[in-house]
Amino acid sequence: NAGVTQTPKFQVLKTGQSMTLQCAQDMNHNSMYWYRQDPGMGLRLIYYSASEGTTDKGEVPNGYNVSRLNKREFSLRLESAAPSQTSVYFCASRPGQGHSNQPQHFGDGTRLSIL
């Protein structure tokens, strides 16, 4: 059981380039999340998707877009990368509403550097 899978694991971009971070979960979870983690800042929510077909902004959505492609996949896109977006990005999932006793499960992260 793979859980939450993120690709790529590492990426270096130049300022202004675009890219999409991929996330897939095989636990049949309804809710999915994208976080960024910076030194001294903890995990900050970028976007989340409470269920297939819905997405909402989190704490730090500027400069990002997301797509909930289907129940399994939730992608994060940087349209024009900026050095301030250098970070480690984590995807997470959880069963969804009605499963209040279930925690989030995280992927291993994507380390993104923007030069």
Place this chain on the structure above:
Amino acid sequence: EDKVVQSPLSLVVHEGDTVTLNCSYEVTNFRSLLWYKQEKKAPTFLFMLTSSGIEKKSGRLSSILDKKELFSILNITATQTGDSAVYLCAPLPPTSGTYKYIFGTGTRLKVLA
């Protein structure tokens, strides 16, 4: 604005020591609080606390929640080098229909052999 503060920010101990990690939050009427352990990669789930005063235990780790005073503690007894990690707490605010946890900045624990 909801706020989560973890203390200490970092801690260095020797194997066998007992440590107490603190999490205080300004999130009233929250539903639950989670503790995670993060080593090199993904945070891994430790505990979910929903009721005040009820201790949860898992081996050498235990945690308790005080909903009135808005804090939680995570205790680790007889620490081992494998306990070295960043420990994150995350209370869940009462936004209906969503599960948007707010994560603290974490406590970095280093256990020396």
